[in-house]
Amino acid sequence: MGQPALLDSARSALRPRLKAEREALIDAFHRDGKPEKLLRGLRTCVDGVLTDAWNAAGLPPNTALVGVGGYGRGELFPYSDVDLLVLLGQPADALTQARLEALVQLFWDLGLEIGHSIRTVDECLVESRADITVQTSLLEARLVAGDAGLFEQLRRRHRDALDPQAFFQAKTAEMRLRHAKYEYTAFALEPNVKESPGALRDLQVIMWVAKAAGLAESWSQMARAKLITRAEARQLMEKEYAFKDIRVRLHLQTRRREDRLVFDVQTPIAKTFGLENVKGRRASELLMQRYYWAAKTVTQLNTIMLQNIEAQLFPHPAAPVPVNAHFNEVNGFIDIAQPDTFERHPQAVLGVFVAMTERPDLKGMTARTMRALWHARNCIDDAFRADPHNKAQFLRVLQAPSGLVHALRRMNDMGVLGRYLPAFRSIIGQMQHDLFHVYTVDQHIMMVVRNLRRFTMPEHAHEYPFCSQLIANFRDRWLLYVAALFHDIAKGRGGDHSELGKHDAADFCRNHGLSAEDTELVVFLVQQHLSMSTVAQKQDLSDPDVIQAFATLVKDERHLSALYLLTVADIRGTSPKVWNAWKAKLLEDLYRITLRVLGGEPHSADRELRARQREALATLRLYGLAADAHEALWQQLDVAYFLRHDASDIAWQTRALHDKADSPRPVVKARLAPIGEGLQVAVYVRDQPDLFARICSYFERKNFSILDAKIHTTRHGYALDSFLVTEASFAGSYRDIISLIEHELCALLESSEPLAPPTRARLSRLSRTFPVTPTVDLRPDERGQFHVLSVAANDRPGLLYAIASVLARYRVNVHTAKIMTLGERVEDVFLVDGAALNNPRTQVQLETELLDALKISPTF
Numbered sequence: 001m002g003q004p005a006l007l008d009s010a011r012s013a014l015r016p017r018l019k020a021e022r023e024a025l026i027d028a029f030h031r032d033g034k035p036e037k038l039l040r041g042l043r044t045c046v047d048g049v050l051t052d053a054w055n056a057a058g059l060p061p062n063t064a065l066v067g068v069g070g071y072g073r074g075e076l077f078p079y080s081d082v083d084l085l086v087l088l089g090q091p092a093d094a095l096t097q098a099r100l101e102a103l104v105q106l107f108w109d110l111g112l113e114i115g116h117s118i119r120t121v122d123e124c125l126v127e128s129r130a131d132i133t134v135q136t137s138l139l140e141a142r143l144v145a146g147d148a149g150l151f152e153q154l155r156r157r158h159r160d161a162l163d164p165q166a167f168f169q170a171k172t173a174e175m176r177l178r179h180a181k182y183e184y185t186a187f188a189l190e191p192n193v194k195e196s197p198g199a200l201r202d203l204q205v206i207m208w209v210a211k212a213a214g215l216a217e218s219w220s221q222m223a224r225a226k227l228i229t230r231a232e233a234r235q236l237m238e239k240e241y242a243f244k245d246i247r248v249r250l251h252l253q254t255r256r257r258e259d260r261l262v263f264d265v266q267t268p269i270a271k272t273f274g275l276e277n278v279k280g281r282r283a284s285e286l287l288m289q290r291y292y293w294a295a296k297t298v299t300q301l302n303t304i305m306l307q308n309i310e311a312q313l314f315p316h317p318a319a320p321v322p323v324n325a326h327f328n329e330v331n332g333f334i335d336i337a338q339p340d341t342f343e344r345h346p347q348a349v350l351g352v353f354v355a356m357t358e359r360p361d362l363k364g365m366t367a368r369t370m371r372a373l374w375h376a377r378n379c380i381d382d383a384f385r386a387d388p389h390n391k392a393q394f395l396r397v398l399q400a401p402s403g404l405v406h407a408l409r410r411m412n413d414m415g416v417l418g419r420y421l422p423a424f425r426s427i428i429g430q431m432q433h434d435l436f437h438v439y440t441v442d443q444h445i446m447m448v449v450r451n452l453r454r455f456t457m458p459e460h461a462h463e464y465p466f467c468s469q470l471i472a473n474f475r476d477r478w479l480l481y482v483a484a485l486f487h488d489i490a491k492g493r494g495g496d497h498s499e500l501g502k503h504d505a506a507d508f509c510r511n512h513g514l515s516a517e518d519t520e521l522v523v524f525l526v527q528q529h530l531s532m533s534t535v536a537q538k539q540d541l542s543d544p545d546v547i548q549a550f551a552t553l554v555k556d557e558r559h560l561s562a563l564y565l566l567t568v569a570d571i572r573g574t575s576p577k578v579w580n581a582w583k584a585k586l587l588e589d590l591y592r593i594t595l596r597v598l599g600g601e602p603h604s605a606d607r608e609l610r611a612r613q614r615e616a617l618a619t620l621r622l623y624g625l626a627a628d629a630h631e632a633l634w635q636q637l638d639v640a641y642f643l644r645h646d647a648s649d650i651a652w653q654t655r656a657l658h659d660k661a662d663s664p665r666p667v668v669k670a671r672l673a674p675i676g677e678g679l680q681v682a683v684y685v686r687d688q689p690d691l692f693a694r695i696c697s698y699f700e701r702k703n704f705s706i707l708d709a710k711i712h713t714t715r716h717g718y719a720l721d722s723f724l725v726t727e728a729s730f731a732g733s734y735r736d737i738i739s740l741i742e743h744e745l746c747a748l749l750e751s752s753e754p755l756a757p758p759t760r761a762r763l764s765r766l767s768r769t770f771p772v773t774p775t776v777d778l779r780p781d782e783r784g785q786f787h788v789l790s791v792a793a794n795d796r797p798g799l800l801y802a803i804a805s806v807l808a809r810y811r812v813n814v815h816t817a818k819i820m821t822l823g824e825r826v827e828d829v830f831l832v833d834g835a836a837l838n839n840p841r842t843q844v845q846l847e848t849e850l851l852d853a854l855k856i857s858p859t860f
Contacts, residue, residue: 003058007106010056014049015110021045026078026252035245039075046082047144049110054145057103060096062089064146068137078251083137086118089150121154125161132170136208164213165313172306175205186295187443189431193247194259198295200243202302203236209309227308232301239294285431292429292440300374300413307367327355335366342376346384349376349416350393353407357400373414380419391512394420399478405450412442423489423504430492438575441491447573448484452565466588467568470561479518483525483566502527524559525566532567536586537820538829541593542643544605551597560598564591581677582707582724609639615647616654623655630654632661636714644710644816648674649722653682666749670738678707678726681741685749687719692814693804697755698745699725700798709817758802772825774854776847786815787837789830793854795821802853810836810846
């Protein structure tokens with residue numbers, strides 16, 4: 001039989017065989033749930049198919065088929081690539097090259113997702129020296145078929161060429177870069193079970209460096225080599241088994257190579273483990289909390305083992321240098337003075353963290369110190385917490401001039417923080433299904449403390465200069481860190497976590513001897529930590545009553561500054577995507593206005609109006625406008641316009657419109673927003689009932705996000721509306737986009753074409769998994785002049801246009817729109833009026849239609 005016929009025969013026989021064996025193995029896993037058995041079975045199955053295909057290819061005798069990567073390691077996940085090396089004894093001639101191409105094609109025809117390379121031994125060694133990834137894959141190489149002698153030559157020469165020290169440094173540097181990519185946390189809400197810190201890749205790194213150093217090739221060998229204890233080896237085997245089990249189920253659930261535990265698969269995977277919703281907690285939360293505890297253990301043992309391996313590879317014997325009675329410094333690390341230091345002196349459990357904050361030059365703890373501390377954490381009980389010395393030590397950590405964040409993170413990682421603060425332990429690894437937090441509750445708290453600390457550091461002053469300025473003059477800033485620790489500590493208990501948390505904060509302050517004044521500040525911050533954000537983003541800051549009520553709440557400048565700092569740190573700690581320049585401006589505006597009121601200056605509308613007009617006129621003079629150029633426009637504007645716009649906005653709009661007050665054509669002007677993010681768009685046109693909806697329809701078509709809208713009608717019947725919009729491409733081509741907006745939006749406003757129906761755009765994966773129940777609240781404002789419309793729903797493209805279309809049908813006028821986007825959730829507030837709102841039946845119909853517009857279609 002000729003070579004092509006042999007390959008065709010192999011193709012016909014092997015493809016159905018591979019499919020049948022694979023399905024049988026997966027069915028067996030669904031019955032017995034044994035991941036290791038499945039991984040070995042899939043590898044054996046593929047080994048057999050590849051060997052038969054190799055034998056049919058007719059390759060020269062001095063060639064070999066080698067498995068590398070995970071497949072070389074001897075495990076194959078259901079949808080993972082099969083990484084192969086075709087090893088040649090000599091460069092391929094034309095015939096061999098043709099047969100290799102036919103073989104690779106056969107592999108693909110069999111339905112295998114392969115990654116392959118074709119190299120001689122010399123080429124492998126050259127690539128290995130140049131690429132640490134190739135060097136690592138060859139470390140796990142395994143002969144599948146072909147010339148065993150050639151394969152042994154590769155293994156021997158690769159081992160001889162391997163520099164264990166350089167390999168260790170390269171792999172640990174690679175690991176640090178990977179950890180940085182995942183924000184140095186294993187506690188992201190959608191972790192990658194292969195790549196995230198504390199996951200499978202961290203375990204593989206340990207095994208690789210140990211194997212390269214010739215120290216061990218399994219966890220049990222590591223225990224025999226005294227790199228870890230037998231108990232730790234058992235833990236690692238258990239965690240590795242658990243991660244593999246989850247990864248197998250991920251592949252089977254998604255039917256692809258998917259290693260991210262994304263929200264929409266967490267619940268189905270939890271159910272495959274037999275987990276169910278209990279006591280108000282989702283099955284997915286139970287699964288993820290198990291995952292986080294496992295990742296936390298791996299993170300700790302990873303540090304211990306890498307230190308021990310490093311000590312073997314880079315021996316640096318050094319005499320211990322005393323730090324205090326309980327600890328020494330050894331090679332830049334803090335080390336317990338005696339093996340039983342923590343047993344004999346339980347106070348040293350907190351003392352080690354105090355010592356590290358006082359010695360910022362220390363790089364960390366030695367492996368034996370971490371191990372001893374991990375086991376000693378159980379000594380923290382009620383008597384330990386009641387000990388005045390331990391209380392004083394914990395406060396010393398919070399008050400330390402440096403090293404606080406590292407200390408708290410280490411305390412959390414080692415299980416010390418949760419035992420010292422029992423309320424904190426209940427939130428470790430707790431999920432937050434609110435569509436904008438991307439960390440578990442405990443990790444979010446760590447991020448908030450970190451953000452507060454960054455405000456104090458000169459090297460980060462450029463990030464938030466106003467925050468840096470405020471905190472530099474804030475007395476006892478450590479009180480802010482106490483408030484940060486407790487602001488979300490009551491999450492997951494049911495009820496208002498701000499109210500529940502304030503009691504925990506008060507107990508802590510009382511137990512740790514804080515003064516009544518300091519206790520009051522901490523409790524205030526925990527109870528009100530959401531208030532400033534709510535006022536800034538949902539209420540009208542031009543309303544003197546709003547400002548006066550907020551000033552009454554905060555009482556004085558110290559409380560105002562503390563709340564502002566905590567609010568900024570909190571929002572920044574939820575997700576990198578939630579914070580933006582517009583929110584920064586709203587919060588800073590609220591701070592400055594409130595500070596003036598607290599200083600005795602009444603928030604008078606007349607005073608504010610005159611101040612803004614003076615500042616706007618001063619700006620206009622810089623542009624060379626005549627002294628009376630503004631009058632034609634300004635005499636058509638009422639007080640509300642001047643109170644709702646900054647002086648810079650008033651000057652910009654006046655400069656554009658001073659000679660167009662009675663323009664027969666629409667005027668559209670756009671510019672880069674002064675806040676440094678997004679574009680400001682001003683529209684001036686004769687008013688029309690559906691104008692707001694028409695403008696929103698344009699922004700929807702362009703996929704622009706509206707961050708803010710101010711709607712104003714002049715005394716002579718013109719609309720002067722301004723919008724703050726953003727979109728990812730603005731930064732690179734804003735000049736072209738400005739010209740496009742000014743031309744296209746003007747053309748749309750001149751046309752009389754009917755409004756297109758709003759589209760039901762596809763929801764994001766996150767919103768489909770955690771739908772928000774839409775809410776609509778419509779009620780008169782306190783003066784009875786307008787109605788306040790509040791809506792909440794999942795965010796989606798075109799949502800604002802859908803709301804505007806309903807309002808247009810009912811002839812409801814929009815005066816202001818406060819757009820608040822929290823990740824995938826929107827909470828918008830509109831100030832509206834219209835005859836329809838005075839009829840109770842019509843108002844109910846309006847609310848019903850708004851709810852329908854906000855609902856998620858089942859098909860999306």
